[in-house]
Amino acid sequence: xxxxxxxxxxxAIAAVGISISFVACSQEGAEGxxxxxxxxxxxxxxxxxxxxxxxVGEAIDPTMAKAGLxxxxxxxxxxxxxxxxxxxxxxxxxxxxxxxxxxxxxxxxTEVMIENDDTVKCLMQEFLMRMPNQSVDEKDxxxxxxxxxxxxx
Amino acid sequence: MKRLTLWSxxxxxxxxxxxxxxxxxxxxxxxxxxxxxxxxxxxxxxxxDEFYNFVSGGFSGQLAVYGLPSGRLFRVIxxxxxxxxxxxxxxxxxxxMLMTSHGFIPWDDAHHPDMSQTDGVPDGKYVFINGNNTPRxxxxxxxxxxxxEIIELxxxxxxxxxxxxxxxxxxxxxxxxxxxxxPNEDVSIDTYKEKFKGxxxxxxxxxxxxxxxxxxxxxxxxxDYDLARCGKGPSxxxxxxxxxxxxxxxxxxxxxxxxxxxxxIVAVNWKKIEAFVAQGKGQIITSRYAHNVYNxxxxxxxxxxxTSVRVVTPADVPGCIYYIPTPKSPHGxxxxxxxxxxxxxxxxxxxxxxxxxxxxxKAIESKAFDGEIDGISVLKYDACLAGEVKNPGLGPLxxxxxxxxxxxxxxxxSSEITKWSLKDFKVIDKVPTYYSIGxxxxxxxxxKKPWGKYVIAYNKITKDRYLPTGPELTQSAQLYDIxxxxxxxxxxxxTIGEPxxxxxxxxxxIAPNSTKIYKIENNKHPYVTRKEADARVERKGNExxxxxxxxRSHFAPDNIEGVxxxxxxxxxxxxxxxxxxxxxxxxxxxxxxxxLLIMPGETSTATWEPKYAGVYAxxxxxxxxxxxxxxxxxxxxxxxxxxxxxxxxxxx
Numbered sequence: 057x058x059x060x061x062x063x064x065x066x067x068a069i070a071a072v073g074i075s076i077s078f079v080a081c082s083q084e085g086a087e088g089x090x091x092x093x094x095x096x097x098x099x100x101x102x103x104x105x106x107x108x109x110x111x112v113g114e115a116i117d118p119t120m121a122k123a124g125l126x127x128x129x130x131x132x133x134x135x136x137x138x139x140x141x142x143x144x145x146x147x148x149x150x151x152x153x154x155x156x157x158x159x160x161x162x163x164x165x166t167e168v169m170i171e172n173d174d175t176v177k178c179l180m181q182e183f184l185m186r187m188p189n190q191s192v193d194e195k196d197x198x199x200x201x202x203x204x205x206x207x208x209x
Numbered sequence: 210m211k212r213l214t215l216w217s218x219x220x221x222x223x224x225x226x227x228x229x230x231x232x233x234x235x236x237x238x239x240x241x242x243x244x245x246x247x248x249x250x251x252x253x254x255x256x257x258d259e260f261y262n263f264v265s266g267g268f269s270g271q272l273a274v275y276g277l278p279s280g281r282l283f284r285v286i287x288x289x290x291x292x293x294x295x296x297x298x299x300x301x302x303x304x305x306m307l308m309t310s311h312g313f314i315p316w317d318d319a320h321h322p323d324m325s326q327t328d329g330v331p332d333g334k335y336v337f338i339n340g341n342n343t344p345r346x347x348x349x350x351x352x353x354x355x356x357x358e359i360i361e362l363x364x365x366x367x368x369x370x371x372x373x374x375x376x377x378x379x380x381x382x383x384x385x386x387x388x389x390x391x392p393n394e395d396v397s398i399d400t401y402k403e404k405f406k407g408x409x410x411x412x413x414x415x416x417x418x419x420x421x422x423x424x425x426x427x428x429x430x431x432x433d434y435d436l437a438r439c440g441k442g443p444s445x446x447x448x449x450x451x452x453x454x455x456x457x458x459x460x461x462x463x464x465x466x467x468x469x470x471x472x473x474i475v476a477v478n479w480k481k482i483e484a485f486v487a488q489g490k491g492q493i494i495t496s497r498y499a500h501n502v503y504n505x506x507x508x509x510x511x512x513x514x515x516t517s518v519r520v521v522t523p524a525d526v527p528g529c530i531y532y533i534p535t536p537k538s539p540h541g542x543x544x545x546x547x548x549x550x551x552x553x554x555x556x557x558x559x560x561x562x563x564x565x566x567x568x569x570x571k572a573i574e575s576k577a578f579d580g581e582i583d584g585i586s587v588l589k590y591d592a593c594l595a596g597e598v599k600n601p602g603l604g605p606l607x608x609x610x611x612x613x614x615x616x617x618x619x620x621x622x623s624s625e626i627t628k629w630s631l632k633d634f635k636v637i638d639k640v641p642t643y644y645s646i647g648x649x650x651x652x653x654x655x656x657k658k659p660w661g662k663y664v665i666a667y668n669k670i671t672k673d674r675y676l677p678t679g680p681e682l683t684q685s686a687q688l689y690d691i692x693x694x695x696x697x698x699x700x701x702x703x704t705i706g707e708p709x710x711x712x713x714x715x716x717x718x719i720a721p722n723s724t725k726i727y728k729i730e731n732n733k734h735p736y737v738t739r740k741e742a743d744a745r746v747e748r749k750g751n752e753x754x755x756x757x758x759x760x761r762s763h764f765a766p767d768n769i770e771g772v773x774x775x776x777x778x779x780x781x782x783x784x785x786x787x788x789x790x791x792x793x794x795x796x797x798x799x800x801x802x803x804x805l806l807i808m809p810g811e812t813s814t815a816t817w818e819p820k821y822a823g824v825y826a827x828x829x830x831x832x833x834x835x836x837x838x839x840x841x842x843x844x845x846x847x848x849x850x851x852x853x854x855x856x857x858x859x860x861x
């Protein structure tokens with residue numbers, strides 16, 4: 057008896073949950089169903105996570121980019137390639153498609169981004185894998201950003 | 210739907226009224242009503258316990274970690290026994306931790322956890338515990354709740370009066386319960402009285418690294434050294450041990466070691482002995498013992514056999530060791546928070562004797578001696594006695610203290626805890642335990658600073674307290690509120706093994722320092738794979754080393770060929786995750802040795818010797834993500850003489 061009620065409640069909660077996320081994604085989906093389309097979003101409306109603003113400038117700092125590559129190899133490359141979909145999305149052009157704040161917050165405040173950011177919610181539905189927080193510090197995250205900016209040049 | 214709701218409301222009403230009835234019944238009694246007790250130990254979902262409780266796993270050889278007041282089991286820390294859940298003693302990295310001078314020992318008996326202290330107060334850094342059968346002392350690091358060091362004790366047997374820390378953890382001491390011939394050689398057991406000695410060991414601990422070094426052993430008369438405690442404050446330079454079998458019996462001890470009316474508490478001035486040893490007193494003798502150290506950076510243990518130890522005899526260190534007579538077959542030996550009182554628990558005694566440290570010092574100065582044994586002066590009982598607790602119950606064993614000047618003694622034979630005052634040694638309260646209490650523990654209750662909120666009873670007999678589970682029942686602990694004048698039973702909770710002694714401290718002494726991950730950049734394991742691009746397979750003769758990575762949710766490589774029957778395959782799996790609570794598991798079909806559970810940033814190794822050609826599956830055994838089921842791979846095993854080359858993939 058109890059379990060029936062619980063089941064009904066759970067179903068109701070699940071239904072509400074699905075409809076919410078469905079609404080959020082269908083707006084982006086309108087532009088196309090392919091993976092790349094999700095990447096079309098250029099500017100997030102609201103910045104989630106601890107990095108509210110990054111000044112990147114025009115030039116690439118090669119020292120930072122090299123340091124970023126080293127961290128990327130250890131902590132990211134098992135799931136992200138540059139030019140092919142793998143466990144997570146390809147990241148070769150990500151610096152063109154996402155804001156610097158988005159990239160750094162995705163690395164540093166992964167949980168907050170997964171819970172709140174509409175683009176990430178859509179990616180979650182597509183990849184069905186929560187990106188792990190890899191305990192990268194802010195300096196290393198900035199270096200990874202520089203590496204990804206270099207890649208996207 | 211409507212009907213369901215109505216039914217459930219009715220159900221709720223019945224439950225509520227039942228609770229109410231049981232409450233009003235219990236309300237009139239001295240014991241806490243069931244609802245009051247329930248709310249006192251209730252830790253709501255998501256809330257955390259106030260205290261950690263480290264409880265010996267007894268004959269399981271492990272250390273169990275509980276929360277108080279809930280009595281919930283959080284973790285079993287493997288120490289002296291293999292633990293498949295944590296690959297302890299199975300992975301190549303942890304096997305050396307269980308090495309001894311007798312080879313690999315998969316199971317021992319653990320008794321007395323003691324915590325490291327700073328200025329006589331538990332500091333939440335380490336827990337020490339003894340291996341009783343094959344004498345060893347372990348150091349467990351409370352940052353990651355892992356055993357980091359195990360040192361074997363030579364010249365010992367039944368390592369029971371162990372381990373006990375000095376008030377700044379300068380030394381962790383251990384004493385032998387069973388005396389043995391030293392050096393241990395092929396002699397008739399009838400030579401007991403002349404050849405058998407009791408070794409009291411002093412392990413020096415490095416304050417910064419925690420590293421152990423067996424500094425010296427005192428070779429005492431061949432009695433049975435049972436339990437011990439370091440002094441504190443004014444008595445901080447002294448160790449106190451109880452001993453029985455002053456008859457030096459070597460058969461039917463049950464009768465023959467219970468002849469004398471009084472046995473002894475041994476008082477040892479370790480500070481003075483330390484100074485003698487620094488002058489080179491004593492002698493170095495040949496002894497074999499293992500010293501096992503786990504390295505945090507290589508995630509691997511090494512085992513070294515040491516071949517000598519310094520021993521001192523009482524004659525080498527005059528004025529350092531005294532015997533205080535104490536009633537019949539004493540067991541516990543506990544020092545109060547002020548450091549003035551030493552409480553002996555006499556299993557066969559009808560009183561609890563309380564010795565005075567200051568009187569003992571005066572007795573030594575005034576030479577109030579009552580003869581000597583093997584050159585050790587015996588002090589006069591009355592000259593050292595502060596008082597006796599009369600009619601405490603039957604079979605006093607162990608005593609802990611609160612922060613209000615009270616002592617709590619476990620009474621084994623009469624199954625109760627007796628609370629008494631350190632001011633007048635009068636009994637204040639008694640409360641039954643279910644059944645046959647052994648040790649007891651108050652948070653910080655062996656230190657200068659007890660947190661006197663609870664006392665926990667660790668019982669020897671469970672009988673009818675839980676649903677039966679065949680001939681063997683769960684072991685049992687009981688939690689009592691001691692914040693008021695009367696002790697109140699709040700909770701029964703089951704424990705593993707036979708719970709002997711325990712330590713409890715406020716959670717905030719430990720929780721904030723808890724390790725969440727091992728940093729992959731600090732991993733110095735010789736077979737680490739720091740990034741997926743480096744994952745590979747290497748053959749060296751008939752050894753195959755697989756450098757494998759795991760991350761949610763795949764292994765790299767996950768298709769391996771070229772292994773042959775007769776090969777010894779080492780799976781060195783590095784978990785690349787850097788997120789809290791994301792271990793990966795590893796298991797390969799037909800492995801006679803190990804599965805692995807690898808923490809974030811750690812490398813672990815399983816050894817596999819496939820017997821038949823074929824293709825074998827391996828997979829992750831710890832649910833890690835929605836695609837955990839897909840975290841799987843294959844290894845091809847070819848016949849012994851085949852020429853299949855080593856190949857692997859690093860891609861999906």
